[in-house]
Amino acid sequence: MREPGRPPVVGEHPDPAAGPDRMTVRVTAAPVVPLDLLCASGTSYFGRPAVPYVPGVQGVGVVEESGVLPAGTRVWFATSAGMAPGDGSLAERCAVPDADVVPLPDGVADPAVAALGLSAVAAWMSLTWRARLQSGETVLVLGAGGAVGQVAVGAARALGAGRVVALCRSDAAAERAARAGADEVVRTGGDVAALAGRLGAACGGAADVVVDPVFGEAATAASRVLAPGGRLVNLGGSGADTAEFSSAALRSRSADVLGYTNNALTAEQRAGALTAVLGHAAAGALGVEHEVRPLDRGPEAWAATAAGGVRQVLVPA
Missing domain, CATH: 3.90.180.10 (Medium-chain alcohol dehydrogenases, catalytic domain)
Known part of the structure; x- marks a missing residue:
């Protein structure tokens, strides 16, 4: 996102790095949601975001480097991209606060988890x-x-x-x-x-x-x-x-x-809710219909979300 109020573009961006209380995740699926568009508008109650930044307030991936989880752990994660300085999930890799990561059980595919999410x-x-x-x-x-x-x-x-x-x-x-x-x-x-x-x-x-x-x-x-x-x-x-x-x-x-x-939930409440939902999703009781696109078609997914279409999920190209 180079200019608030305009669509994002596909491009290169500096690699994220792990740090104190932060881990790096290799992203396997990330949705484009209305909150992403709201944050990027520059007119929301979050204020004008600092640009350039990578949008994406949530995603699914695999831990690369962490002080609390083993490498290879499959996780769902949240970010504050567009709400606070920093980059989000619509990328190949993302740095995420440890508290905003939830280890995932088996049973639901990554794009389906991403479509459910928040x-x-x-x-x-x-x-x-x-x-x-x-x-x-x-x-x-x-x-x-x-x-x-x-x-x-x-x-x-x-x-x-x-x-x-x-x-x-x-x-x-x-x-x-x-x-x-x-x-x-x-x-x-x-x-x-x-x-x-x-x-x-x-x-x-x-x-x-x-x-x-x-x-x-x-x-x-x-x-x-x-x-x-x-x-x-x-x-x-x-x-x-x-x-x-x-x-x-x-x-x-x-x-x-x-x-x-x-935003009123504790990390524990959010993790508990997501875990409960995924249990029902694994049993086929609920889900979100979605369309999967490669990351390099992110602007198309952004436009489809703006038009009110079905949930868009980006995966590595």
């Missing part, structure tokens, strides 16, 4: 930690065709939800949500009252938990179908930065509107 952590923790999902409850997932949404659908099912309803905008997203395991898929469109009516009908009257990476009118409609004691967890604003809620509706149902960010 999106899966967010979906899992939104359901378990923030929403306190109980077996038999009804879950409504907004934006269910995206990476977070696909995992939320599968995770809700794995956690014992009684019914899982998905809200999607496009045909392709609806198909992904259905393949992820949604009992019913509702399409966006019409006014908020009409959308709330369709969501209520699909949920069998009310939703106990709403997973919301969208906000805007979708969240407004979903808030109107919350069950007594219902919980709406917002973890993104891909649709809009604001939503309108009825005080009477929230108070009459003693409903909760909760915020979520992965």
